[in-house]
Amino acid sequence: MKQAFELTVNGGHVRVETHPDTSLLHVLREELDLKGSRFGCGVGLCGACFVQLDGQVVASCDTPIWSAAGKTVVTVEGLAPGDELHPVQRAFLDEQAAQCGYCISGILVSAATLLARNPAPDEQAVVEALDRNLCRCGVQRRVVRAVLAAAEVTE
Amino acid sequence: MTELPADLAANPVLARWVTVHPDDSIDVRVGKVELGQGILTALSQLAADELGVDLHQVRMVPANTRLGPDEGMTAGSLSIMRSGPAVRAACAQVRARFTAEAARRWGVEGVTVRQGTISAGERTTSYGALADAVDLEVVADPALPLTSGDGPVFTGTDSPRLDLPDKIAGRPRFIHDLRLPGQLFGRVLRPPSPGASLRHLDTSRLADTNVKVVRDGSFIGVVGPDEAEVMRAVEALRGATAWEEHDALPDEDDLPGFLRAGPHETIEVVPGEQPPPAGRSLRATYNRPFIAHASMAPSCGVARWNDDGTLAVWSHSQGIHNLRGAIALLLRMDEDRIEVEHAESAGCYGHNAADDAAFDAVLLARSVPGRPVHVQWSRPDELAWSPFGSAMSVDVAAVVDESGAVRSWEYDVWSQGHTSRPGYGGAPGLLAGAYLDRPWRYPAPVDPPLAGGAGTVRNAVPIYDLPHRRVTGHRLLETSIRSSAVRSLGAFMNVFAIESFMDELALSAGIDPLAYRLMHLTDPRGRKVLETAAKAAGWGTPVAEGAGRGIGFARYKDKGAYCAVVADVEAESEVRVRRLTIAVDVGLVVNPDGVRNQIEGGATQATSWTLKERVRFDRRRITSDTWETYPILRFSEAPETSVELVEGPGVPSVGAGEAAQGPTAAAIANAVAMAVGVRVRDLPLTTDAIVAAIESSDG
Ligand code: FES
Ligand code: FES
Numbered sequence: 001m002k003q004a005f006e007l008t009v010n011g012g013h014v015r016v017e018t019h020p021d022t023s024l025l026h027v028l029r030e031e032l033d034l035k036g037s038r039f040g041c042g043v044g045l046c047g048a049c050f051v052q053l054d055g056q057v058v059a060s061c062d063t064p065i066w067s068a069a070g071k072t073v074v075t076v077e078g079l080a081p082g083d084e085l086h087p088v089q090r091a092f093l094d095e096q097a098a099q100c101g102y103c104i105s106g107i108l109v110s111a112a113t114l115l116a117r118n119p120a121p122d123e124q125a126v127v128e129a130l131d132r133n134l135c136r137c138g139v140q141r142r143v144v145r146a147v148l149a150a151a152e153v154t155e
Numbered sequence: 156m157t158e159l160p161a162d163l164a165a166n167p168v169l170a171r172w173v174t175v176h177p178d179d180s181i182d183v184r185v186g187k188v189e190l191g192q193g194i195l196t197a198l199s200q201l202a203a204d205e206l207g208v209d210l211h212q213v214r215m216v217p218a219n220t221r222l223g224p225d226e227g228m229t230a231g232s233l234s235i236m237r238s239g240p241a242v243r244a245a246c247a248q249v250r251a252r253f254t255a256e257a258a259r260r261w262g263v264e265g266v267t268v269r270q271g272t273i274s275a276g277e278r279t280t281s282y283g284a285l286a287d288a289v290d291l292e293v294v295a296d297p298a299l300p301l302t303s304g305d306g307p308v309f310t311g312t313d314s315p316r317l318d319l320p321d322k323i324a325g326r327p328r329f330i331h332d333l334r335l336p337g338q339l340f341g342r343v344l345r346p347p348s349p350g351a352s353l354r355h356l357d358t359s360r361l362a363d364t365n366v367k368v369v370r371d372g373s374f375i376g377v378v379g380p381d382e383a384e385v386m387r388a389v390e391a392l393r394g395a396t397a398w399e400e401h402d403a404l405p406d407e408d409d410l411p412g413f414l415r416a417g418p419h420e421t422i423e424v425v426p427g428e429q430p431p432p433a434g435r436s437l438r439a440t441y442n443r444p445f446i447a448h449a450s451m452a453p454s455c456g457v458a459r460w461n462d463d464g465t466l467a468v469w470s471h472s473q474g475i476h477n478l479r480g481a482i483a484l485l486l487r488m489d490e491d492r493i494e495v496e497h498a499e500s501a502g503c504y505g506h507n508a509a510d511d512a513a514f515d516a517v518l519l520a521r522s523v524p525g526r527p528v529h530v531q532w533s534r535p536d537e538l539a540w541s542p543f544g545s546a547m548s549v550d551v552a553a554v555v556d557e558s559g560a561v562r563s564w565e566y567d568v569w570s571q572g573h574t575s576r577p578g579y580g581g582a583p584g585l586l587a588g589a590y591l592d593r594p595w596r597y598p599a600p601v602d603p604p605l606a607g608g609a610g611t612v613r614n615a616v617p618i619y620d621l622p623h624r625r626v627t628g629h630r631l632l633e634t635s636i637r638s639s640a641v642r643s644l645g646a647f648m649n650v651f652a653i654e655s656f657m658d659e660l661a662l663s664a665g666i667d668p669l670a671y672r673l674m675h676l677t678d679p680r681g682r683k684v685l686e687t688a689a690k691a692a693g694w695g696t697p698v699a700e701g702a703g704r705g706i707g708f709a710r711y712k713d714k715g716a717y718c719a720v721v722a723d724v725e726a727e728s729e730v731r732v733r734r735l736t737i738a739v740d741v742g743l744v745v746n747p748d749g750v751r752n753q754i755e756g757g758a759t760q761a762t763s764w765t766l767k768e769r770v771r772f773d774r775r776r777i778t779s780d781t782w783e784t785y786p787i788l789r790f791s792e793a794p795e796t797s798v799e800l801v802e803g804p805g806v807p808s809v810g811a812g813e814a815a816q817g818p819t820a821a822a823i824a825n826a827v828a829m830a831v832g833v834r835v836r837d838l839p840l841t842t843d844a845i846v847a848a849i850e851s852s853d854g
Contacts, residue, residue: 035331
């Protein structure tokens with residue numbers, strides 16, 4: 001029942017053999033050993049697993065691998081080349097915008113996607129872009145400050 | 156001779172705390188664990204200062220039952236208070252041993268340590284160079300000073316968190332990411348309802364799969380090499396089981412009735428001194444529902460049965476030693492044959508399912524000796540099967556004089572117990588234990604002792620100077636709902652009730668709520684915190700139509716952090732908390748930004764509890780098992796927060812993690828009362844609750 005699928009992940013071409021219903025999240029974490037995307041709910045409701053799929057933010061837990069075939073995936077590890085950090089990651093460090101950090105990968109993906117589209121968002125735009133991401137530790141306001149700070153740097 | 160700090164006296168061998176490596180790196184082991192609160196960063200600051208080294212020379216090693224000190228639970232905002240002095244003293248003693256060795260070699264006195272360099276005059280050496288010569292397998296010497304006496308370099312500064320670079324880069328860091336050689340994956344098929352028992356299990360659907368089914372009584376799990384296949388197998392099994400279920404849960408629409416029906420243990424916190432004096436009397440009743448931890452990560456555990464019959468466990472437990480004891484009790488084995496190591500997970504706000512998941516892994520791994528089994532819970536199981544924070548109900552009555560001042564105060568609180576942690580009450584307290592063939596049912600949840608901070612009656616005694624007080628707790632002794640410690644335990648509800656009622660008394664006397672509190676408060680640190688928050692929030696400046704401003708205040712656990720919160724809310728069709736202005740006094744601040752982060756996070760989480768959260772169930776099953784049925788605060792709902800640190804000069808540090816919970820709820824409720832003109836006494840403050848309060852006040 002296993003099938004082969006090809007896709008681009010963080011700029012590299014990959015080929016995986018798996019069950020077509022296996023989630024993209026599972027492929028990233030287990031087949032490709034990219035542990036940055038986290039499992040939170042498995043049904044698209046928390047944001048912990050968010051990645052970019054052809055430039056759009058999607059829940060990788062809820063994306064079967066067959067539907068990602070041939071497409072381009074960017075995970076938190078791929079927001080910046082190599083070991084570099086994306087400006088929004090640097091801003092999160094500067095603001096210490098995390099507690100446990102479990103939600104942060106998905107939030108970074110949402111934030112970087114917003115900044116790619118809108119390099120100078122206002123607070124309202126940031127809040128809207130992050131509203132599908134849950135954070136239980138309550139660092140929402142620090143995160144918003146960090147994203148706004150990153151926007152200033154990138155501009 | 157000084158007295159050693161309690162945690163060092165209990166674990167006096169220095170090698171348990173510190174290992175110095177020849178390459179100059181220094182491992183510091185503590186019994187406290189990182190829960191996302193930043194404790195290891197704060198403790199590393201203290202350690203670096205006492206050792207006289209740079210922060211990067213210190214490596215904080217995960218807690219381990221065999222190698223590290225036993226410092227009990229990481230809970231109750233006690234970590235910095237208990238572990239801080241022990242780490243400092245242990246590191247000061249290590250440093251003294253190294254400087255003594257240098258002094259002996261050089262035949263000099265007055266050896267100093269700066270930035271990792273041990274020196275006397277022109278001569279220098281390092282920790283690493285002396286590592287082989289200094290024996291740390293020695294007990295701490297009470298004759299040595301508890302601190303090196305050098306001024307702080309890192310303590311009191313905003314040292315960045317040690318764990319955040321990994322987490323922000325998306326590197327493996329969590330227990331979920333742990334992959335051990337030969338590791339298999341496991342999943343548990345939980346029963347459909349608490350107390351259900353398995354009648355029939357048909358495994359024929361799994362015939363062609365590469366998984367193994369484990370069954371012990373009503374406990375069922377699946378183990379296999381491919382996690383995705385294991386997950387599919389559990390879903391297939393779900394449709395192939397028959398269970399016997401009972402309607403055992405209370406009526407969710409009458410939780411006060413359930414909590415008050417009894418039987419109870421009566422907790423006399425302040426016995427009634429005299430009959431209340433005559434005067435105008437007021438009374439009110441406040442309620443809150445059950446709430447869930449709702450951590451962002453599902454609980455997870457890893458276990459391996461070694462060939463020699465010993466057991467290795469990895470867990471994000473708050474108390475790895477207690478977990479080890481509980482596993483030993485359930486499996487009737489010797490505790491020394493079990494080693495538990497802490498591994499990080501998402502934020503932990505109390506006794507969640509970490510220990511349960513670890514025990515699930517232990518049970519599943521038993522079927523595959525020598526292979527580690529990694530078990531992760533599902534989101535529905537996490538929301539439905541982690542222990543809950545108990546529902547609570549409060550009656551409070553006061554008699555006031557002509558000026559409005561309180562002349563007597565009577566307070567009753569009903570609740571389930573606030574802990575069923577492993578080992579408490581003599582029971583193992585691990586979920587799966589109750590479903591085994593030889594089950595160990597968990598008893599009703601209990602409360603920590605009064606001296607240990609209490610549970611139901613935590614913060615039930617107001618900080619104010621009130622005459623003629625009576626404060627009584629009533630802990631329910633029989634229940635079918637498993638409750639345990641959730642951030643601040645009973646303090647959230649008690650502070651909400653006390654501070655709401657103080658507001659009601661102030662308004663009925665026509666006195667400003669801040670002035671009314673100050674009128675009843677002599678504690679100078681408390682007054683300062685209240686006044687600081689009020690000033691920062693612009694207390695007394697006008698508030699727009701449809702908006703409200705309220706204040707809430709408490710000293711956590713009566714001897715912990717002081718915290719005052721001013722909430723600015725808007726209440727149109729629903730309540731929006733716009734701003735929380737907070738002042739806090741935690742004594743000596745080790746890491747100011749760390750304290751701010753904890754207070755902001757606690758207040759934001761408390762806003763979520765206050766506005767939205769309620770565990771839902773019918774008479775049989777927990778029904779709030781998704782983020783849709785158990786919604787929590789979103790970005791668009793998170794209030795702007797600001798935190799003023801009021802330093803208590805020369806006072807020891809106390810924890811910050813739980814101080815804001817109760818004051819935030821009360822501040823919001825008081826602000827809502829101002830905005831809508833009606834008092835809402837039942838949490839959460841949803842639109843429905845407000846409409847109900849308006850209707851009942853009209854009637
Ligand atoms: S894990 Fe994918 S949205 Fe929750
Ligand atoms: S930082 Fe813990 S869930 Fe967001």
